[in-house]
Amino acid sequence: MNPELNQFIERYTELEREVQQLVTGLCxxxxxxxTQICCRADICEEAIQSPFLRLINKRTDLDSDAYGFLTPTGxxxxxxxxxxxxxYFCYDHLYHQLDETHEKVMKVLGALPAHATHNAxxxxxxxxxxxxxxxxxxxxQTLEKNLDECFQALEIIKTFYDEETLSDNADRVLDRITFSEEDI
Ligand code: SF4
Ligand code: SF4
Known part of the structure; x- marks a missing residue:
């Protein structure tokens, strides 16, 4: 494999693991x-249609035509x-955020994997x-810059969840993260 692609995948995987851990804790x-789970098989299919994601998840087929990769435990x-x-965060998750800052931080956290891969x-x-x-x-070069921006934002987000404070440069770093706004 191209060494640059290999290096990107290693760093992206590290980012996804950290994002997944925090998003799981929040959600x-x-x-x-x-009772109305938003996971759908056609969304799961993106994980096997994308050569990039396949290099990470090593999947070639859905586990089930009806449920994709969804299991009783997630x-x-x-x-x-x-x-x-x-x-994606449904209305219930947004509604239960304490204030606008918590909502913003959660949305930026969820957008990190998409931001890491945009403009490839x-x-x-x-x-x-x-x-x-x-x-x-x-x-x-763009992908590595995206990742650098993601890890800087991730540090700010982790500190926010640990200490409930945002550093002086937080908005500048968080506002660099773009949203793909893909509908589901
Ligand atoms: S994000 Fe919302 S709609 Fe989707 S599974 Fe969670 S609670 Fe349900
Ligand atoms: S089961 Fe997994 S891959 Fe499928 S939509 Fe849900 S979170 Fe995404």
Whole structure:
């Protein structure tokens, strides 16, 4: 594998694990009682249609045509989920945030995997490049810059959840993170 792609995947995987841990902590209590789960097989399919995500999740088929990767205990993909799976928060989650700052921080946290992969080839995100050979042609300089911005934002977000404070430069760092606003 191209060493730049390999290095990006290692750093992206580290980012996704941290985002997943924090998002799970924020969402688990509501999602585990939800009667209208928003996971859908067509969203799960993105995880096997994307050569980039496949390199991470190592999946080639859905576990079930009806439920995709959804299991009774949550998502069956350990790592390498579609970025929208982190970026989407239903109204209930937004409603239960303490204030606008908590809502903003949660939304930026969920947007980190999408931000890390945006503008990989022109304006196409890495996870939407469907021809494997094109992964070699992506703009690794932009992708590394995206990741640097994500890890800086992640540090601020972790401090916020630990100490309930935002540093002086927090808005500047958090506002760099873009939203894909993909509908689900
Ligand atoms: S994000 Fe909202 S709709 Fe989706 S499973 Fe969780 S509580 Fe249910
Ligand atoms: S979180 Fe997992 S089960 Fe839910 S839509 Fe995403 S890939 Fe599918």
């Amino acid at each position: 688990n209590s509501l999602c585990s009682q939800c 998502c069956g993909i350990d790592i390498g989920r579609p970025t929208v799976c982190y970026e 080839l022109g304006d196409a995100p890495l996870s939407e490049i469907l021809q494997e050979e094109k992964l070699e042609q992506v703009d690794f």
